[in-house]
Amino acid sequence: MRQGWRGTPLLAFEQPDVPACRTASLSDLDAIRALEVVEFEHLAYPYFVLRQLFELHGANWTVAEDAGEVCGYVLTAIDGDSTAWFLGFAVAPGCRGRGYGRALLEAALAQCRTIRAEQVFVTVKPGNRAAYHLYKEVGFVWADHDVAYFGVGEPRDVLVHRIYH
Numbered sequence: 001m002r003q004g005w006r007g008t009p010l011l012a013f014e015q016p017d018v019p020a021c022r023t024a025s026l027s028d029l030d031a032i033r034a035l036e037v038v039e040f041e042h043l044a045y046p047y048f049v050l051r052q053l054f055e056l057h058g059a060n061w062t063v064a065e066d067a068g069e070v071c072g073y074v075l076t077a078i079d080g081d082s083t084a085w086f087l088g089f090a091v092a093p094g095c096r097g098r099g100y101g102r103a104l105l106e107a108a109l110a111q112c113r114t115i116r117a118e119q120v121f122v123t124v125k126p127g128n129r130a131a132y133h134l135y136k137e138v139g140f141v142w143a144d145h146d147v148a149y150f151g152v153g154e155p156r157d158v159l160v161h162r163i164y165h
């Protein structure tokens with residue numbers, strides 16, 4: 001700290017530009033569903049699937065808010081063997097490029113660490129450069145490629161992030 005400095009330390013929650021992330025709640029499902037539809041179209045999770053996934057994994061889901069509205073999410077699932085998956089990840093188009101994606105991934109990975117996950121997997125469409133960039137930045141590496149992961153014409157790379165406790 002500078003000699004003679006008398007100011008109050010600027011805490012993260014006082015910075016308007018730091019995206020706020022929190023655990024999802026049931027009332028967030030409509031917003032998550034709406035973002036899924038905008039982003040993933042015919043591959044969007046139907047509401048009833050989100051609702052059932054929420055029963056199993058909702059305690060580990062992370063959402064970001066902008067002006068009190070859900071503007072992004074990571075849907076994390078973990079099996080009984082320390083393996084987690086990010087089953088969904090998106091930020092609303094109007095909120096992109098402001099750090100929400102990175103903040104969401106970091107918060108979701110912190111949650112994976114808390115629940116003692118040892119590896120986290122995610123699928124990404126080849127050519128999705130923004131997502132690739134972020135996954136790589138937070139420590140994911142390429143693990144596999146499936147030419148028809150989500151069916152014919154829907155190839156995906158599988159990335160993994162290993163957590164060392």
Ligand SMILES: CC(C)(COP(=O)(O)OP(=O)(O)OC[C@H]1O[C@@H](n2cnc3c(N)ncnc32)[C@H](O)[C@@H]1OP(=O)(O)O)[C@@H](O)C(=O)NCCC(=O)NCCS
Pocket residue numbers: 039089090091092095096097098099100101102103123124125128129130131133134137
């Ligand atoms: C991927 C996504 C979640 C990123 O959200 P975001 O809020 O814009 O993310 P951030 O603002 O934290 O960071 C964006 C990063 O991507 C980079 N980026 C953006 N477009 C890029 C591109 N075409 N190529 C490479 N990097 C790119 C930015 O430079 C930034 O990186 P930096 O922080 O190192 O400068 C968002 O683009 C999205 O919702 N996409 C559609 C859904 C999707 O693809 N989900 C992932 C499924 S695998």
